[in-house]
Amino acid sequence: MAQKKKLVVIGNGMVGHKFMQAIAELNGQDGAEEYELITFCEESRLAYDRVQLSSYFSGKTAEDLSLVEPGFYEDNNITVYIGDRANHIDREKQIITSDNGISVEYDKLVLATGSYPFVPPIPGHERENCFVYRTIDDLEKISAAGKTAKSGAVIGGGLLGLEAAKALKDMNLETHVIEFSPRLMSVQIDDGAGTVLREKMEEMNVKIHTGKNTSLIEQGKDAVHKLNFADGESIEADIILFSPGIRPRDELARDSGIEMGERGGIVINDQCLTSDENIYAIGECALWGGMIYGLVAPGYQMAKVAADHIAGKENAFKGADMSTKLKLMGVDVASIGDAHATTKGAKVFTYINGPEQVYKKIVVNEDSTRLLGAVLIGDANDYGNLLQLKLNDIPLPETPDALILPQRDGAVAGIGVEALPDTAQICSCFDISKGDLCTAVADGATTMSAIKECTKASTGCGGCTALVGQVLNKELEKMGVDVNTDLCEHFPYTRQGLYSLIRVNEIKSFDDLIEKHGTGHGCEICKPTAASIFASCWNDYILEKEHAGLQDTNDRYLGNIQNNGTYSIVPRIAGGEITPDKLIVLGQVAKKYNLYTKITGGQRVDLFGARLEELPDIWKELVDAGFETGHAYGKSLRTVKSCVGSTWCRYGVDDSVGTAIELENRYKGLRSPHKIKFAVSGCTRECAEAQSKDVGIIATENGWNLYVCGNGGMKPRHADLLATDLDRETLIKYIDRFLMFYVKTADRLERTATWMNNLEGGLDYLREVVIDDSLGLAEQLEKEMESVVGTYQCEWKTTIEDPDKLKAFKPFVNANAADSNIVFVEEREQIRPANEDERKQLANA
Amino acid sequence: MQTAQQQDMTWHDICALNDIPKNSGVAALVGDQQIALFSIGKEAQVFAIGNYDPFSNANVLARGIVGSIGDTIVVASPIYKQHFELATGQCVEDETVSVESYAIRIDNNRVFIGLTA
Numbered sequence: 001m002a003q004k005k006k007l008v009v010i011g012n013g014m015v016g017h018k019f020m021q022a023i024a025e026l027n028g029q030d031g032a033e034e035y036e037l038i039t040f041c042e043e044s045r046l047a048y049d050r051v052q053l054s055s056y057f058s059g060k061t062a063e064d065l066s067l068v069e070p071g072f073y074e075d076n077n078i079t080v081y082i083g084d085r086a087n088h089i090d091r092e093k094q095i096i097t098s099d100n101g102i103s104v105e106y107d108k109l110v111l112a113t114g115s116y117p118f119v120p121p122i123p124g125h126e127r128e129n130c131f132v133y134r135t136i137d138d139l140e141k142i143s144a145a146g147k148t149a150k151s152g153a154v155i156g157g158g159l160l161g162l163e164a165a166k167a168l169k170d171m172n173l174e175t176h177v178i179e180f181s182p183r184l185m186s187v188q189i190d191d192g193a194g195t196v197l198r199e200k201m202e203e204m205n206v207k208i209h210t211g212k213n214t215s216l217i218e219q220g221k222d223a224v225h226k227l228n229f230a231d232g233e234s235i236e237a238d239i240i241l242f243s244p245g246i247r248p249r250d251e252l253a254r255d256s257g258i259e260m261g262e263r264g265g266i267v268i269n270d271q272c273l274t275s276d277e278n279i280y281a282i283g284e285c286a287l288w289g290g291m292i293y294g295l296v297a298p299g300y301q302m303a304k305v306a307a308d309h310i311a312g313k314e315n316a317f318k319g320a321d322m323s324t325k326l327k328l329m330g331v332d333v334a335s336i337g338d339a340h341a342t343t344k345g346a347k348v349f350t351y352i353n354g355p356e357q358v359y360k361k362i363v364v365n366e367d368s369t370r371l372l373g374a375v376l377i378g379d380a381n382d383y384g385n386l387l388q389l390k391l392n393d394i395p396l397p398e399t400p401d402a403l404i405l406p407q408r409d410g411a412v413a414g415i416g417v418e419a420l421p422d423t424a425q426i427c428s429c430f431d432i433s434k435g436d437l438c439t440a441v442a443d444g445a446t447t448m449s450a451i452k453e454c455t456k457a458s459t460g461c462g463g464c465t466a467l468v469g470q471v472l473n474k475e476l477e478k479m480g481v482d483v484n485t486d487l488c489e490h491f492p493y494t495r496q497g498l499y500s501l502i503r504v505n506e507i508k509s510f511d512d513l514i515e516k517h518g519t520g521h522g523c524e525i526c527k528p529t530a531a532s533i534f535a536s537c538w539n540d541y542i543l544e545k546e547h548a549g550l551q552d553t554n555d556r557y558l559g560n561i562q563n564n565g566t567y568s569i570v571p572r573i574a575g576g577e578i579t580p581d582k583l584i585v586l587g588q589v590a591k592k593y594n595l596y597t598k599i600t601g602g603q604r605v606d607l608f609g610a611r612l613e614e615l616p617d618i619w620k621e622l623v624d625a626g627f628e629t630g631h632a633y634g635k636s637l638r639t640v641k642s643c644v645g646s647t648w649c650r651y652g653v654d655d656s657v658g659t660a661i662e663l664e665n666r667y668k669g670l671r672s673p674h675k676i677k678f679a680v681s682g683c684t685r686e687c688a689e690a691q692s693k694d695v696g697i698i699a700t701e702n703g704w705n706l707y708v709c710g711n712g713g714m715k716p717r718h719a720d721l722l723a724t725d726l727d728r729e730t731l732i733k734y735i736d737r738f739l740m741f742y743v744k745t746a747d748r749l750e751r752t753a754t755w756m757n758n759l760e761g762g763l764d765y766l767r768e769v770v771i772d773d774s775l776g777l778a779e780q781l782e783k784e785m786e787s788v789v790g791t792y793q794c795e796w797k798t799t800i801e802d803p804d805k806l807k808a809f810k811p812f813v814n815a816n817a818a819d820s821n822i823v824f825v826e827e828r829e830q831i832r833p834a835n836e837d838e839r840k841q842l843a844n845a
Numbered sequence: 846m847q848t849a850q851q852q853d854m855t856w857h858d859i860c861a862l863n864d865i866p867k868n869s870g871v872a873a874l875v876g877d878q879q880i881a882l883f884s885i886g887k888e889a890q891v892f893a894i895g896n897y898d899p900f901s902n903a904n905v906l907a908r909g910i911v912g913s914i915g916d917t918i919v920v921a922s923p924i925y926k927q928h929f930e931l932a933t934g935q936c937v938e939d940e941t942v943s944v945e946s947y948a949i950r951i952d953n954n955r956v957f958i959g960l961t962a
């Protein structure tokens with residue numbers, strides 16, 4: 001058998017990896033040549049999401065950022081040289097050599113070497129604590145230096161510079177941004193926008209120094225460095241990040257005599273071929289049409305084109321759109337097309353809202369019929385619409401300024417998604433077209449989370465989320481699926497709508513609610529939902545006469561119904577801590593009533609097989625012994641799991657058990673859209689598995705880290721880090737706000753994980769609400785929580801003290817008999833429900 | 846108390862009307878038959894169907910949530926949530942399944958169930 005030809009890729013960054021995915025799919029298909037695949041990866045880890053690099057500082061790990069599906073390289077037989085830099089191309093012999101002494105022949109070569117941050121030769125730039133911001137390794141160094149630093153300065157006020165500034169802010173350092181030109185982000189935005197952006201940044205306490213040329217870095221007085229500017233001024237900082245711009249990594253190509261651009265970059269044609277017919281270049285090292293694209297989407301397109309060309313398929317790179325939408329320290333910034341109105345005859349419309357610091361500008365052609373470009377600061381909701389108008393050359397409305405003027409009467413301006421052709425690219429991060437989305441919907445992805453999962457759309461920068469949602473809804477509508485968000489046939493409201501009605505109008509009973517706002521008699525959907533909202537808002541005893549009939553059977557009988565109509569009993573064991581005496585009581589009660597006993601996955605004990613009529617007696621004994629209900633039946637706080645923590649554990653840095661108990665006691669009884677689980681770990685070993693919980697807390701040397709929206713169960717989701725290094729008081733404040741905001745806005749039976757997946761703006765938005773109080777809700781949320789906490793009662797205690805309520809636990813209204821259909825058999829020395837056959841056999845015996 | 850309007854129908858005195866909580870259910874035992882009784886709406890309309898849930902094989906229908914689908918009054922089984930029409934015992938989700946339904950008479954605020962002997 002002839003030896004396979006070799007395809008070597010240098011660089012395993014975002015684009016190099018994308019190329020590997022594309023070629024792995026095409027390799028040897030449809031009669032194409034099958035290559036042996038080899039790649040050199042200079043960094044110590046395989047490709048990761050550089051675009052999301054900054055999220056490393058808000059809690060994402062290197063693993064979270066990875067772009068590589070486990071097993072991808074192995075399954076496709078790709079040889080990877082990790083941590084090895086290719087250092088020479090011998091074009092004549094077609095051989096690559098590397099720092100580690102590997103030498104490989106190639107038949108085809110792809111250069112995906114990316115770019116590097118330019119460090120200006122300012123005297124002193126090599127001092128300690130001077131970094132660039134490009135790789136995870138860089139970030140690890142910055143993070144280590146940040147531990148002892150108090151202040152930091154970024155040189156460069158462009159897009160990447162401001163990203164780097166956010167990292168400094170996230171480390172709680174006093175932050176400076178130094179920019180040579182008179183405004184921030186001079187490439188993407190204009191003066192007016194620059195001013196608004198600057199004001200926003202300054203409001204967040206970032207010190208902006210524009211028009212400053214740094215001439216010397218030397219030993220500082222109060223900090224590590226002193227930065228001297230050409231105009232004689234200076235500032236001091238402990239850390240310096242260089243981010244004035246990027247340069248293509250074209251050294252390999254240059255040394256081997258491949259054609260270069262005048263100012264660098266490897267020249268490529270429409271097939272991404274360089275001047276050597278066996279060598280391709282893609283991504284940020286490539287120069288196409290005199291242009292280097294510093295964005296990932298064009299690089300992805302090149303990766304596809306090169307892979308297609310190698311596999312003998314037709315495709316061409318025809319340039320790419322450079323529009324971007326970003327959130328820089330929580331500020332929306334977007335730029336589309338010809339932002340500076342350099343096209344001949346271009347006209348400009350600008351909208352400025354001073355008090356709210358919103359700036360919007362559109363650039364249109366001479367006869368105002370087509371959009372050429374746009375700039376949005378402070379509010380980029382129009383981005384998706386405007387981008388589509390431009391990309392698809394869609395005619396503008398007669399008064400184009402309507403596109404950016406506020407819609408005071410509630411009308412929606414812009415284009416409907418129907419106007420877009422199927423080929424319109426909706427998500428540029430993952431190159432998802434409108435057609436792709438429609439296919440996904442037709443194939444059954446009918447919710448936003450399903451769409452995200454199967455297409456990946458909107459899981460990158462998030463800029464396309466609103467549009468993806470619009471396409472989804474339009475498609476569902478077309479399929480005749482009612483995009484009906486009504487709770488059920490009895491109420492024309494969402495759960496959130498119903499919540500507001502109840503809260504604002506102080507409605508306290510279902511009769512009142514359905515009479516004023518609904519129709520019919522209600523059902524098993526709206527009744528428990530209303531009951532849960534009443535409990536979240538007013539926290540009445542849930543078996544109060546007017547509420548009892550609304551409760552699901554579990555809530556109605558304060559136990560979980562089992563397959564044979566008996567119930568389970570789960571007393572609260574806060575934090576999983578229990579005294580031997582109480583443990584003995586559980587054993588005694590279980591024995592007395594012959595209950596099946598099991599340790600649950602929630603660090604407590606479940607007693608199964610109690611008949612309805614036995615529940616009050618059993619609970620009386622438990623309450624007398626000091627137990628409370630564990631709400632295992634409720635859509636409410638379940639357990640706060642804990643690890644043993646610093647009290648005993650040699651690694652523990654704080655008292656996880658004490659904290660877990662405090663939190664469990666604080667939030668017990670809170671009724672919510674779905675169940676809520678917490679866990680608290682005493683150190684990063686994470687024995688309590690806090691990152692799989694709705695609320696997870698992990699002790700660190702500097703305080704508590706707070707994670708939210710994790711989930712085990714059917715669709716596991718890692719929790720997101722909401723805030724770090726909190727003291728006890730702030731921790732509780734944030735949890736109060738988080739939980740109440742969830743209770744207020746989530747859909748029925750929507751766990752926090754799904755809620756987060758569907759939350760527009762995602763984690764950043766949640767942070768704004770919970771930490772920055774962007775909605776001005778914080779105080780109210782805390783007050784509402786305080787009222788729930790203050791009105792807690794053990795439902796079982798209240799119930800056994802009220803003879804009237806106990807009536808409901810009689811099996812028959814007219815007889816003191818037991819349900820003869822409940823039959824147990826023995827297994828492993830305990831009871832279990834008899835199955836159908838066993839029941840029949842026993843009846844005949 | 847017996848009237849002659851229906852042959853072979855024995856009326857069993859079960860409970861007081863207000864022993865059935867409004868918009869909710871209770872179970873009753875007549876002989877060895879388990880019956881689920883419900884009281885619906887402001888004017889306390891009473892219905893009776895079998896208590897045995899054919900989907901879970903447990904005696905639990907009295908513990909379901911009552912409500913309406915369109916104009917039809919139903920109860921949802923507390924175990925797997927199938928609906929049964931209170932007037933007829935017919936299962937809404939599966940036309941081949943139904944439970945017994947019983948005649949009800951209210952006399953002097955007492956609830957009577959009529960069983961054909």
Ligand code: SRM
Pocket residue numbers: 560561562568569570598599600601602603604605606632638639675677692693710711712713714715751
């Ligand atoms: C008893 C227990 C299993 C055990 O023997 O260990 C259990 C039992 C039930 N689980 Fe669970 N879950 C139990 C721990 C868990 C855990 C583990 C944990 O909490 O650490 C999980 C995964 C973690 C999570 O929720 O993220 C878990 C994920 C579920 C799910 C899936 C939830 C999801 O979001 O995907 C359901 C279904 C649901 O809630 O809709 C569920 C539902 C149920 C129900 C309520 C089903 C039902 O309606 O009958 C079970 C009845 C409990 C009973 O009869 O008392 N149970 N369940 C555990 C009780 C813990 C406790 O002390 O309260």
Ligand SMILES: Cc1cc2nc3c(=O)[nH]c(=O)nc-3n(C[C@H](O)[C@H](O)[C@H](O)COP(=O)(O)OP(=O)(O)OC[C@H]3O[C@@H](n4cnc5c(N)ncnc54)[C@H](O)[C@@H]3O)c2cc1C
Pocket residue numbers: 010011012013014015016017040041042043050051052053054084085086087112113114115133134135160163249252282283284285293294295296297299326461
């Ligand atoms: C902080 C930050 C934020 C960003 N935000 C955005 C954004 O919001 N939107 C957007 O579109 N883009 C953004 N970008 C840019 C985006 O990350 C790049 O466009 C993209 O990573 C380019 O991919 P690439 O594969 O060409 O280069 P890279 O991802 O840099 O990969 C090149 C890889 O090749 C390796 N390499 C180089 N030479 C050799 C050699 N000789 N041998 C072996 N390996 C070699 C390098 O070590 C590197 O790992 C951002 C970049 C940064 C740093």
Ligand code: SF4
Pocket residue numbers: 643644645646649650651652653656681682683684685686687688
């Ligand atoms: S998480 Fe840390 S403190 Fe807690 S038990 Fe595990 S190792 Fe010990």
Ligand code: FES
Pocket residue numbers: 426427428429430457458459460461462463464465
């Ligand atoms: S455009 Fe970035 S996620 Fe879709």
